[in-house]
Amino acid sequence: MFLAIRELKHGKLRFLMIGVITVMIAWLVFMLSGLGNGLSTLSAATIKNMDATYVTFEDGSRASMSRSLLSESLAEKLENQPNVSAATVMGATMGTILNNSDSGTNEKVDIAILGTTPGSFLEPNVIDGKPLQANESLEVIANDTLKKKGFKIGDTLKIEGSLEKMKIVGFVNNETYNHLPAIFTTLDKWRSIQFAAPGSDKGIEKPVNAIMLQGKNIDSEKLNQLFKNTETVTKSAAVQGMPGYKEENGTIMMMLAFLLAISAFVLGVFFYVLTLQKSNQFGILKALGASNRFLGRAIVSQVFLLSFVSITAGVLLTYGTALILPDEMPFSLDLKLVVLYALLLLVISILSSLVSVRKITKIDPLQAIGRME
Amino acid sequence: MSGIQFKNVSKLYQQGENQVLALDDISLTVEQGEFIAVIGPSGSGKSTFLAIAGALLQTSKGEVILNGKNLNELKPKNLVRLRLEEIGFILQTSNLVPYLNVLEQLLVVKKMAGKLAKVDKGYAKELLQSLGLAAKLEKLPEQLSGGERQRTAIARAFMNNPSIILADEPTASLDSKRAHEVVQLIANEAKTRNKAAIMVTHDERMLEYCDKVYRMEDGRLKHDDSFNRENGNTLLEDKQLQEN
Ligand SMILES: Nc1ncnc2c1ncn2[C@@H]1O[C@H](COP(=O)(O)OP(=O)(O)OP(=O)(O)O)[C@@H](O)[C@H]1O
Ligand SMILES: [Mg+2]
Numbered sequence: 019m020f021l022a023i024r025e026l027k028h029g030k031l032r033f034l035m036i037g038v039i040t041v042m043i044a045w046l047v048f049m050l051s052g053l054g055n056g057l058s059t060l061s062a063a064t065i066k067n068m069d070a071t072y073v074t075f076e077d078g079s080r081a082s083m084s085r086s087l088l089s090e091s092l093a094e095k096l097e098n099q100p101n102v103s104a105a106t107v108m109g110a111t112m113g114t115i116l117n118n119s120d121s122g123t124n125e126k127v128d129i130a131i132l133g134t135t136p137g138s139f140l141e142p143n144v145i146d147g148k149p150l151q152a153n154e155s156l157e158v159i160a161n162d163t164l165k166k167k168g169f170k171i172g173d174t175l176k177i178e179g180s181l182e183k184m185k186i187v188g189f190v191n192n193e194t195y196n197h198l199p200a201i202f203t204t205l206d207k208w209r210s211i212q213f214a215a216p217g218s219d220k221g222i223e224k225p226v227n228a229i230m231l232q233g234k235n236i237d238s239e240k241l242n243q244l245f246k247n248t249e250t251v252t253k254s255a256a257v258q259g260m261p262g263y264k265e266e267n268g269t270i271m272m273m274l275a276f277l278l279a280i281s282a283f284v285l286g287v288f289f290y291v292l293t294l295q296k297s298n299q300f301g302i303l304k305a306l307g308a309s310n311r312f313l314g315r316a317i318v319s320q321v322f323l324l325s326f327v328s329i330t331a332g333v334l335l336t337y338g339t340a341l342i343l344p345d346e347m348p349f350s351l352d353l354k355l356v357v358l359y360a361l362l363l364l365v366i367s368i369l370s371s372l373v374s375v376r377k378i379t380k381i382d383p384l385q386a387i388g389r390m391e
Numbered sequence: 392m393s394g395i396q397f398k399n400v401s402k403l404y405q406q407g408e409n410q411v412l413a414l415d416d417i418s419l420t421v422e423q424g425e426f427i428a429v430i431g432p433s434g435s436g437k438s439t440f441l442a443i444a445g446a447l448l449q450t451s452k453g454e455v456i457l458n459g460k461n462l463n464e465l466k467p468k469n470l471v472r473l474r475l476e477e478i479g480f481i482l483q484t485s486n487l488v489p490y491l492n493v494l495e496q497l498l499v500v501k502k503m504a505g506k507l508a509k510v511d512k513g514y515a516k517e518l519l520q521s522l523g524l525a526a527k528l529e530k531l532p533e534q535l536s537g538g539e540r541q542r543t544a545i546a547r548a549f550m551n552n553p554s555i556i557l558a559d560e561p562t563a564s565l566d567s568k569r570a571h572e573v574v575q576l577i578a579n580e581a582k583t584r585n586k587a588a589i590m591v592t593h594d595e596r597m598l599e600y601c602d603k604v605y606r607m608e609d610g611r612l613k614h615d616d617s618f619n620r621e622n623g624n625t626l627l628e629d630k631q632l633q634e635n
Contacts, residue, residue: 020507021491024495028489028490298486299488299489302482303499305445305474305480306475306547307476308471309471386447387442
């Protein structure tokens, strides 16, 4: 630290430049992670939120609700299987709604209509209003982002291309599905919207898209064998099966990986060049009795200080930017992720400085003596 | 036994097919309190000699005993420690760390050894004061004159109170007035604090401060009588009297 701090103070400009680069890299890393987090929430929050461990789809649907069609009666049979403590059905449809109340705007809004059994573990708790009732098929609960679009409790909704109407009785929080705000209805209501066209239910009695299972250590292999024409996967596989989820996440992860690699190289090269420049100076210090450890620590602590300050600045900048981002941006910072990426950046920068430390151990103090001057 | 002792030391540089015998069977003892000079033409092996004395280079043959320790038998880690604690290097150019001020140049030596104690700071200040640098403690090397820089480097070499002082052309970058000052300082330190000091130099005017002069030629070291003065250090003492 003795050498590290003094050199940082003395060479302000050069360290400031590399610091700014690190800040920008860190900033970008955190922005990307926020964006990735926001996107995946938008894409699959409802599936992520639900308190289930496994999901049963129709065989061949590749863990996608939109491709899967099962009969509700299967849920009961699944519930009787070992380790399955509960099974609840779900159906999903995309749609466009209009506010049919006098007070509302006439703006159309895209939504996901999710049908489930009222009172089951799939129905999220309302933050406002009241929950679904089994016998009130007109009543729905909606994601609270609809409030911003001018929807209120008591508003009636018209569904485009359908004669069905709905009435908002409650709001839920953070429920999005397939990038759209979710509206929860009873199964009957959902079916009357989804299967309005004759024959679209393929003749299945009481059709649903998927069955969510609760319970630890469920043997999905055995369930697949036992119930032909079904495929049971873990909840995370179901999340991956959401349309666009893998692609979005993959792209962002790749960008993050590249950024982290770039930061490792930029910092590594910068400090390596600095070390090369100072190799004579290090040689002299070694001749005076400095150990490799002493000099290595000077470099590592320098990198640590610089990265720590830069990453912290990056975090602050990110939270600052989050404040001014428009609400529609799918951006949500997860503190855990921010801390994780901050630590990762710090570790990577320190690892990258080890190249310089290795160089130091190879410097021959002999060069300090006469001849080399 | 203290001081430094060369016993039949040879050094062979191997560079591809070429072999250079830089030191050829050198034997020499420098006692504590003794200040010797090594002169000789370029390429004769003076720096090699000093590097071996300073535990920076291994001998090819023979051994070096420093304060009773055989350098051949020490592990690299212990050699580093020995350089830090028992050897004070003064180099041709002062080679100060560019971003440390005068006081810190000395403190960093203590830092290398571990913790920096309060007494160390006091000692460093005293040392710098005795070398006439009391007013320059906060100055960076770039703000110092060549002589001041070299004096700082000398103070740095004395900081750990080493028992051996090694100087490789310490006056090369100085004018003659500064050169005299600097060599006097080394001589003085050797005498008053009972240290063994070896100086490699081209500058024959500096030899008057030394107890013995050796001449290096093609890797061989010979005692040079022509500089031997019966009266030892009288010249040095005269000079100091004049100054006071
Ligand atoms: N690392 C090395 N590899 C090969 N040969 C070397 C090496 N270092 C020195 N030599 C050779 O050893 C001989 C002695 O070199 P040294 O540096 O000790 O001379 P010197 O007396 O200090 O010269 P100068 O007065 O020019 O500084 C020279 O012939 C030199 O070329
Ligand atoms: Mg030399």
